[in-house]
Amino acid sequence: MNVEVRPATKAEQMYCYTQSDQIMGQTGCIGHLRADMGDSGDQFFHDWTSHCERLLTPEFDDEFNQLINQLREDGGFLKSRAAVSTYCYRQIDSAIDLSSQDFAFRADTKDYSYLLRLNPQKGMYTVYCYCYQREFLDHHLKQAEKGIRFITSNYTELFRIPDGGKIRILREDGTHIDKVCRYIDDYHVEVGSGWDSLFHICQFAEQMERCHNTVLPLDTMENSTRNTRSRPKDRGDAR
Known part of the structure; x- marks a missing residue:
């Protein structure tokens, strides 16, 4: 597979985690893989959680297996815990939170997007990969920019x-x-x-x-109105 992996944007980083059913439905979240690399650091114990069974098509399943297998091959950053660590710390802008050593990346194919959360610490799950229908995810991200x-x-x-x-x-x-x-x-x-x-x-x-x-x-956007106190017509200021 010819797929480009890049650091996730701050907005995309939120989708490296399980969301509410409402958000996962709107973003076309198919499910997610979770894996750790064992005591040796080069194993791959994994499980899968589905979030929308109807999106779990044979076409997606084939592509996802191919992607993970490619990233697990020699030279791939999921080959071992050491490879994950090297990959993450060479792209420090991918860090979600350095105190927890979580890093986020996005990979896209024609129809699907994969949001990966990586943690190279021993004793932690090394990989979470959330799988989305690309069109749905991109539409939601664009709308949320407002x-x-x-x-x-x-x-x-x-x-x-x-x-x-x-x-x-x-x-x-x-x-x-x-x-x-x-x-x-x-x-x-x-x-x-x-x-x-x-x-x-x-x-x-x-x-x-x-x-x-x-x-x-507590967080504001540019050009946001600053009148933050509600004024009902029939009574004084809400508190």
Whole structure:
């Protein structure tokens, strides 16, 4: 196979991990492989987790096996733990978090994209490879570049944060909670994680106003509106 592997962008790095069912569905996530290289550092104990059975076609299966086998051959960076370490540290810009020694790469073919998370530390899983339908992943990444809108209940935009950015919810009693947010589409957002994390952006605004909460951006985008306090028509500032 003639496939180019490059460091993943910051936006792509998020897709080296298991996402919510909603996001995995929109990005065309087929499943992921997990592998460690054993005590010797040159073994390959692996398992597979499916995320969408209907996308697990014979064509994908053939291509994926061919890709992994190629990367495991002599000269391939998955040949051994030492090869993984050399490959990662020669491309330090691929680091997700140096404190955990996680590195992210992307490989594309005509129809599929592979997001690899590598960790050369002994005792850790060395390889995670998340497999996507390329068209679906690229479309979602492009849409997510617009950022996540936060609005009042009458649709006045307050600010935007990047996909994967954080907000702070200030409660009326003076306490606060920070939440990571994920882009779903222009009108839907995941706030935190769990079964109750998916919101229409107006639904979230209404809930914050009912609770007298104030929502502030901890990560902002360029040209984002700075009016971060919601102003319902029939009462004072939400807190």
